[in-house]
Amino acid sequence: MTAVTTTGPLLKLPCDRDSIQCVSSTSDLVIDVSDVVVRRGASVLLDHVDWQVELDERWVILGPNGAGKTTLLNLVSGRSHPTKGTVRVLDEQMGKVDVFELRPRIGLASAALAETIPGDEPVADAVVTAAWAVLGRGRESYEAMDEIRARGLLEQFGIDTLADRRYATLSEGERKRVQIARALMTDPELLLLDEPAAGLDLGAREALVGRLGELAMDPDAPALVLVTHHVEEIPPGFTHALLLTEGAVVASGLLDDVLTAQNLSKTFGLPLRLERDGGRFTARAA
Ligand SMILES: Nc1ncnc2c1ncn2[C@@H]1O[C@H](COP(=O)(O)OP(=O)(O)OP(=O)(O)O)[C@@H](O)[C@H]1O
Numbered sequence: 001m002t003a004v005t006t007t008g009p010l011l012k013l014p015c016d017r018d019s020i021q022c023v024s025s026t027s028d029l030v031i032d033v034s035d036v037v038v039r040r041g042a043s044v045l046l047d048h049v050d051w052q053v054e055l056d057e058r059w060v061i062l063g064p065n066g067a068g069k070t071t072l073l074n075l076v077s078g079r080s081h082p083t084k085g086t087v088r089v090l091d092e093q094m095g096k097v098d099v100f101e102l103r104p105r106i107g108l109a110s111a112a113l114a115e116t117i118p119g120d121e122p123v124a125d126a127v128v129t130a131a132w133a134v135l136g137r138g139r140e141s142y143e144a145m146d147e148i149r150a151r152g153l154l155e156q157f158g159i160d161t162l163a164d165r166r167y168a169t170l171s172e173g174e175r176k177r178v179q180i181a182r183a184l185m186t187d188p189e190l191l192l193l194d195e196p197a198a199g200l201d202l203g204a205r206e207a208l209v210g211r212l213g214e215l216a217m218d219p220d221a222p223a224l225v226l227v228t229h230h231v232e233e234i235p236p237g238f239t240h241a242l243l244l245t246e247g248a249v250v251a252s253g254l255l256d257d258v259l260t261a262q263n264l265s266k267t268f269g270l271p272l273r274l275e276r277d278g279g280r281f282t283a284r285a286a
Helices: 068-074 099-105 122-131 144-156 171-185 202-215 261-268
Strands: 029-040 043-054 058-062 084-089 105-111 190-194 224-228 238-245 248-254 273-275 280-285
Touching: 029 068, 029 202, 029 224, 043 068, 043 238, 043 248, 058 068, 068 190, 068 224, 084 248, 099 105, 105 171, 122 144, 122 171, 144 224, 144 280, 171 190, 171 202, 190 280, 202 224, 261 273
Parallel strands: 058 224, 058 238, 105 190, 190 224
Antiparallel strands: 029 043, 029 084, 238 248, 273 280
8 A cells, every 4th residue: 555645534525615524715716826937957847837727617728748738737736846936726835835735635637646556456446545545445444425435436437337347457548537536536626637538549538528528517526627739638618728838828718719720820839720619629730
């Protein structure tokens, strides 16, 4: 068992925002990134980035390889620090808060985290263990409510029939859904999804985009931030977009204003045509 914390359960579940067991924010501003610069050696990974996210917003971060998307998510999830500027998340300033207390309030699903899920872990355990922020179920005890919540999340993502399977036996698409269910286990106020559709075939991608679209439409869902390279992976119901290139913001704001062929072409460095059909997008070279 890899204990991330040894101080006890992070939250008693299920947890709603009116419960005294939940720590909730006092403002609607969930993310406040102000004039942030990240330098690593001679490289500037983020260059004077400003970004604000409110509780009811669903953001997509789009940009080419190396744009700084994961670097930005790492700052917001408390996994790294800026060289300059401030990062406030859920009314706490990174660098001045105990990140181990803050992290349960932030759900994160990423390729790096997925690699740490033990292959022989039953799927239901891979989700429920998020309540203790551990990987690999050990001697920690769970209440019936925890188990019910984990199964409920698997059902929400259409994989409840896989609850007793070993994680390693799942397809990539099924694993992605388990990772998101795990990220939601602590009833976070903010959910960060780093390329959730990467490596999925068309069917699996569409199934995931559909589930994320349902989550986006749910008024009780946390604030959502989804990182992708592809406009085709933007679920319906997403409201805002941040376009990044070479560590700098090209455009940021309401999806309808920001997601234009002109902004997308500037972001990816080639002339692009953008089409919209209902709540979905496609892009190709002009
Ligand atoms: N520790 C480091 N030292 C120097 N450069 C780094 C370091 N970490 C990341 N980089 C560089 O910073 C840039 C941004 O990386 P980041 O992973 O944030 O990009 P990204 O937009 O998520 O890319 P991708 O879409 O390919 O995942 C990349 O060019 C990467 O090589």
